């Protein structure tokens with residue numbers, strides 16, 4: 226299965242070569258590669274301060290480009306969060322997600338950076354690895370070449386191969402856009418050898434996923450195994466990204482390509498009594514990486530301002546000298562106003578309940594403060610956290626009137642689109658999503 230996962234060149238040299246273009250200069254129509262690593266929490270990467278050596282390639286990418294230290298997901302699970310990355314709209318606005326147990330697709334009318342760049346003459350490639358991001362769910366729109374595996378949890382090597390093959394066979398003078406979605410970090414935390422036990426030698430715990438039920442785990446003492454295997458999965462994906470970047474370089478494309486790396490959401494490991502994602506708005510789930518490198522991107526730059534996934538679309542369009550649609554909530558992260566504090570929201574777009582019995586509804590960030598609205602029955606609970614004083618979110622404060630108002634505004638934000646209900650799943654897609662806990 227991993228036959229193409231050959232040895233990786235020295236990453237430092239690799240990324241140095243990748244960055245040989247003038248990172249401070251600009252290219253009016255650069256190539257764009259957006260890498261979305263499903264379920265990758267930012268604080269498990271070396272460039273975000275993690276103690277384990279999980280991410281030498283990503284760290285080098287960050288060192289040669291710009292890293293946003295505080296990027297917030299707009300939803301705690303795949304479907305609405307990925308829709309936000311593509312559309313620049315919040316889940317309340319694009320409407321993609323789950324309501325009353327029904328999945329709603331990415332609306333056929335909503336512009337994405339894929340459809341806009343395709344209209345602008347870009348050739349477009351997309352590869353995805355979970356049924357939630359399938360053609361049935363509306364995610365194929367705008368791609369000249371698109372593929373989706375229902376449950377591609379072990380497909381990082383094949384995914385990179387698929388992209389490199391497309392790149393090699395491509396015969397088009399126009400620049401390209403590629404979206405590469407990798408699913409290998411997601412449960413069941415079972416990367417190939419030697420990544421399965423590289424951070425916990427001798428780890429033989431198998432099928433850890435099946436110990437997780439109802440959001441809790443049967444054996445909390447096994448949590449360190451989950452984390453070690455999750456971290457091994459990151460390192461495995463990191464090596465595959467090394468191959469992807471080497472392919473760009475060997476194709477002579479590195480000077481004209483901007484690489485953007487992010488995640489749809491993170492993952493909880495019992496910080497709040499829960500394993501997985503989708504059931505809370507804590508930072509372990511909402512804090513995602515955001516790194517960019519290439520022409521027009523500052524080198525060695527770090528940005529501390531709170532930003533969101535909703536900023537990725539306007540940033541990409543600005544980089545490509547394409548007009549940004551009016552009315553988007555995000556901002557061009559490379560523009561002059563990108564350093565100002567803004568309200569960065571998140572919505573559950575309903576996937577699971579919470580182990581506390583309070584379903585997460587909506588969340589807002591403004592600077593160091595964070596507010597969360599949850600509901601049980603007809604009871605709403607408003608809390609807030611001061612992330613500077615309480616970065617682990619262990620001591621909820623009663624939300625003040627300003628925070629209550631912000632949360633209420635988010636809850637009443639009208640949908641801009643009315644997506645269709647997703648059609649019935651075929652048997653293969655249904656069993657794939659059931660295996661991943663999404664149904």
Ligand SMILES: [Zn+2]
Pocket residue numbers: 263264302303304489490
């Ligand atoms: Zn996901």
